[in-house]
Amino acid sequence: MDYETRIADHDHEALRLWLRLLTCSKLIEGEVRRALHGEFECTLPRFDLLAQLYREEGGLSMGDLSKRLMVTGGNVTGIADQLERDGMLVRNAAPLDRRQVQIQLTPKGRREFARMARAHEGWIAGLLGGICEADRRRLYDLLGALKTSVAAQVR
Amino acid sequence: MDYETRIADHDHEALRLWLRLLTCSKLIEGEVRRALHGEFECTLPRFDLLAQLYREEGGLSMGDLSKRLMVTGGNVTGIADQLERDGMLVRNAAPLDRRQVQIQLTPKGRREFARMARAHEGWIAGLLGGICEADRRRLYDLLGALKTSVAAQVR
Numbered sequence: 001m002d003y004e005t006r007i008a009d010h011d012h013e014a015l016r017l018w019l020r021l022l023t024c025s026k027l028i029e030g031e032v033r034r035a036l037h038g039e040f041e042c043t044l045p046r047f048d049l050l051a052q053l054y055r056e057e058g059g060l061s062m063g064d065l066s067k068r069l070m071v072t073g074g075n076v077t078g079i080a081d082q083l084e085r086d087g088m089l090v091r092n093a094a095p096l097d098r099r100q101v102q103i104q105l106t107p108k109g110r111r112e113f114a115r116m117a118r119a120h121e122g123w124i125a126g127l128l129g130g131i132c133e134a135d136r137r138r139l140y141d142l143l144g145a146l147k148t149s150v151a152a153q154v155r
Numbered sequence: 156m157d158y159e160t161r162i163a164d165h166d167h168e169a170l171r172l173w174l175r176l177l178t179c180s181k182l183i184e185g186e187v188r189r190a191l192h193g194e195f196e197c198t199l200p201r202f203d204l205l206a207q208l209y210r211e212e213g214g215l216s217m218g219d220l221s222k223r224l225m226v227t228g229g230n231v232t233g234i235a236d237q238l239e240r241d242g243m244l245v246r247n248a249a250p251l252d253r254r255q256v257q258i259q260l261t262p263k264g265r266r267e268f269a270r271m272a273r274a275h276e277g278w279i280a281g282l283l284g285g286i287c288e289a290d291r292r293r294l295y296d297l298l299g300a301l302k303t304s305v306a307a308q309v310r
Contacts, residue, residue, distance in 0.1 A: 014280040017291055018183060020298045025180035027305045028173060125169040130304025131297070136172055139297040142290055143175045149285025150182045 021146075028127055035123050040116050045069070047120070049079050050105070050113040053089060059104030061094065088112060176301075183282055190278050195271050200224070202275070204234050205260070205268040208244060214259030216249065243267060 029044070036042045052068050053060060060068075066076045080103060083089045088109035094100035105113065128136060184199070191197045207223050208215060215223075221231045235258060238244045243264035249255035260268065283291060 012276070013288075013291065013295075014283045015276050017283060017295045017298070018279045020295060020302065021176070021180055022184070024298055024301050024305065025176055027302065027309065029177070031305070031309060121167070121170050124173045127305045127308045128169045128172060128301065130307055131300045133168075135297055135300060136168065138293070139301065140168075140172045140175060142286070142294040142297065143172070143179055145286045145290060146179050146283065146294065147175065147182065150179065150186070150282045152285055153282045154182065154186055 028124070031127060032120065032123060036116070036120070039119060042116060043079075045075075046079050046083070047116060049076065049083070050088070050109065051117070053103060053105045054110060054113045054117070057104075059092065059102040061100055061102055065103060083109065183279070186282060187275065187278060190274070191271070194274060197271060198234075200230075201234050201238070202271060204231065204238070205243070205264065206272070208258060208260045209265060209268045209272070212259075214247065214249075214257040216255055216257055220258060238264065 033044050036044060036047055048069055049065065052065060062076065062080070065080075069076055080089065080091075084091065087106060089103055089105050092102050092104060094102040131139070188199050191199060191202055203224055204220065207220060217231065217235070220235075224231055235244065235246075239246065242261060244258055244260050247257050247259060249257040286294070
């Protein structure tokens with residue numbers, strides 16, 4: 001019995017799974033980028049920033065916003081400046097600490113993001129439409145287990 | 156019967172699946188970045204470039220290399236310059252067209268990448284170790300179906 005071969009096989013199998021997950025993720029992300037740009041002349045970091053602000057009707061501080069956007073990166077201040085010029089967001093003094101700047105979507109910003117978000121959901125539903133609902137549910141559950149496994153290791 | 160509500164529910168479910176997939180992907184990628192940097196002072200684009208060259212013992216042209224690295228981006232020429240200075244790769248004239256530059260790992264480059272690749276497989280196996288082999292296999296198959304679904308839409 002060659003234990004080392006078995007360990008190597010196990011590793012290869014995990015690696016293949018990870019590379020397939022990464023491929024799926026990059027494929028979908030690439031499509032979302034293309035569609036956002038093509039239909040709304042919007043970048044992915046801009047879309048993600050809008051999504052964060054949309055969820056927080058009361059607004060967010062620049063610090064909280066930056067923390068939430070670590071995933072996609074992008075220059076938060078630069079994107080916020082641009083969105084302010086486009087009339088999509090406003091900067092206000094925070095209600096509890098006037099020295100803190102709070103960022104908030106304008107009604108126009110909320111309206112335009114809602115339109116993009118609906119389109120985005122449609123693209124995703126289309127891209128994932130080739131697998132049946134039962135399999136999508138299985139995939140969702142298995143990815144939940146994966147997330148738990150990874151999070152336990154990261155801690 | 157409200158069809159629109161059902162459509163919206165279907166979209167939400169696909170969106171939730173995509174966001175969970177993206178979260179898993181970013182979590183694992185983040186861990187790989189951290190570990191590469193911590194153990195080998197290596198960036199992810201540098202690791203990916205080495206991986207491509209390792210697979211092609213005969214070497215690759217700069218153009219082919221750039222095409223294969225679209226996923227992670229990074230400045231291919233800058234990374235290649237750095238790796239050449241570190242004695243990890245050499246630039247040669249291509250055997251069939253002397254005007255074309257072919258890039259190839261040195262024996263040192265191959266040795267050092269092999270060491271990193273082994274560690275990388277170990278990290279991935281560790282991160283994915285919290286789910287049983289049968290579930291990993293199911294996940295692998297379902298992601299295969301997802302890849303097919305996405306690819307069919309992209310075409």
